[in-house]
Amino acid sequence: MTDPVVRCENVNIYYGEKQAINDISIDILPKQITAFIGPSGCGKSTFLRSLNRMNDTIDGCRMEGRILIDDEDIYAPEVDVVPLRARVGMVFQKPNPFPKSIFDNVAYGPKIHGLAKSSSELQTIVEHALKGSGLWEEVKDRLDQPGTGLSGGQQQRLCIARTIAVQPEIILMDEPCSALDPIATAKIEALMTDLAKDYTIIIVTHSMQQAARVSQKTAFFHLGDLIEYGDTTQMFTNPRESRTQDYITGRFG
Amino acid sequence: MNEHIVSSYDDELNKLQTLIMTMGTTATEMVDNAVDALLNADKESARTIIDTDRAINAGLSRLTELSQNILALRSPMANDLRKVLSAIQVGLNIERVGDLAKNMAKLPISNEIFIEDIYAVELRKMGKIASGNLFDSLKTYNQENAEEALIVHANDIRLDELHKAFSKSVMLNITKDVENIDSSIHLLFVSRHLERVGDHAKNIAEATIYKVKGEIYEPSD
Numbered sequence A: 001m002t003d004p005v006v007r008c009e010n011v012n013i014y015y016g017e018k019q020a021i022n023d024i025s026i027d028i029l030p031k032q033i034t035a036f037i038g039p040s041g042c043g044k045s046t047f048l049r050s051l052n053r054m055n056d057t058i059d060g061c062r063m064e065g066r067i068l069i070d071d072e073d074i075y076a077p078e079v080d081v082v083p084l085r086a087r088v089g090m091v092f093q094k095p096n097p098f099p100k101s102i103f104d105n106v107a108y109g110p111k112i113h114g115l116a117k118s119s120s121e122l123q124t125i126v127e128h129a130l131k132g133s134g135l136w137e138e139v140k141d142r143l144d145q146p147g148t149g150l151s152g153g154q155q156q157r158l159c160i161a162r163t164i165a166v167q168p169e170i171i172l173m174d175e176p177c178s179a180l181d182p183i184a185t186a187k188i189e190a191l192m193t194d195l196a197k198d199y200t201i202i203i204v205t206h207s208m209q210q211a212a213r214v215s216q217k218t219a220f221f222h223l224g225d226l227i228e229y230g231d232t233t234q235m236f237t238n239p240r241e242s243r244t245q246d247y248i249t250g251r252f253g
Numbered sequence B: 001m002n003e004h005i006v007s008s009y010d011d012e013l014n015k016l017q018t019l020i021m022t023m024g025t026t027a028t029e030m031v032d033n034a035v036d037a038l039l040n041a042d043k044e045s046a047r048t049i050i051d052t053d054r055a056i057n058a059g060l061s062r063l064t065e066l067s068q069n070i071l072a073l074r075s076p077m078a079n080d081l082r083k084v085l086s087a088i089q090v091g092l093n094i095e096r097v098g099d100l101a102k103n104m105a106k107l108p109i110s111n112e113i114f115i116e117d118i119y120a121v122e123l124r125k126m127g128k129i130a131s132g133n134l135f136d137s138l139k140t141y142n143q144e145n146a147e148e149a150l151i152v153h154a155n156d157i158r159l160d161e162l163h164k165a166f167s168k169s170v171m172l173n174i175t176k177d178v179e180n181i182d183s184s185i186h187l188l189f190v191s192r193h194l195e196r197v198g199d200h201a202k203n204i205a206e207a208t209i210y211k212v213k214g215e216i217y218e219p220s221d
């Protein structure tokens, strides 16, 4: 048995008075893809954001419980969230490149985290990240052009390059393909599978097929509860819980 | 079972089930009729059975097409996926039963078969058990009753034993009754076919267990 990289223990999350996550405990295994699925508003994004403390930036959002990454409590007072968010990177639904060149988009993170000692080293990091995100061949001749000029799928891969440029351990993805066509989606999915050799990936998706295609583990959320968590194959062929079955087969819950 | 949000999806899955039951009922009757046609040397009825087999084959084509469409267009998951996969499995088994009945029906058309009374009684008994097991297995499939499917599955032993005893007896007789050696060979053929109908019923019972529980049934023997 491999040790989990993320351990969540009795996590509760509130927005003001309203509780969005109810006492969730879950272990995430390293170098695998874990999918979070569930109906709109069930708390997938909220829970995902708690894994790199992105919820800290939301007014009135409060969390209880413990989240350990590599046995370290990420909510401990001494934890600096900036390196934490490099270690636990995030890719959003809508690609959000900076209004800068393709090169600068990727170079920004390594620069501020002091990962490159020289400009040639920075170039190597950028090239490596762009290759890692499968974008290098498409952009190597126009690295000085704005990232916003790329297609949606390319922009999303640019954001993935930006995330991996700071050498994260974990990559969180919140509906990364929901704005992409099937070809761009397939490229991202192939990329995810590739990236899972080196990184732990957690993806929120509304596409059951996507969860089934890319992930090894699937967690089903409903109304702030974690209903079922298990091997993806089992979840999609023979789920244990009737609520999971009703959801993935498109029935009324 | 809750209904799908998209009700046409339920309609399609229900259509699979209806088609299976229609094909299955037809195949069950074909088995009964094939034994009757043989014992009564009824060529007319035998020809009807051969024609009916075409309907079974057409049913299987329809079933394959429907299943293909559901798989491609609905991406079924979990129990829905198992419904489609098991429907194909059951359809294939029914189609094989249709072939077996057709093969049996061909016998009285081109042969004069001499059947001793004791053998006629035995064959009738085996025919009833074979078609009965088939019917029961289809019922468990339709009603999604995995417990009952296990019982139907176990019942097949009886047919196997009858087939063995029957074959042994005919074989012993063959040497004594050289004049009717052709008839004896035909009777062995029929007995073997009925035994195989039972095997298909067993496969259908296994498909029921898979459909209901999501487990591939592996008998311990």
Ligand SMILES: Nc1ncnc2c1ncn2[C@@H]1O[C@H](COP(=O)(O)OP(=O)(O)OP(=O)(O)O)[C@@H](O)[C@H]1O
Binding pocket: A015, A020, A038, A039, A040, A041, A042, A043, A044, A045, A046, A047, A058
């Ligand atoms: N910033 C916020 N302030 C107040 N309530 C919020 C906030 N963000 C989310 N919520 C509430 O928390 C609950 C969970 O929302 P969340 O966005 O985590 O759901 P989700 O599963 O990601 O949904 P979707 O699939 O639609 O993205 C919802 O009831 C939502 O209204």
Ligand SMILES: [Mg+2]
Binding pocket: A044, A045, A046, A174, A204
């Ligand atoms: Mg969300």
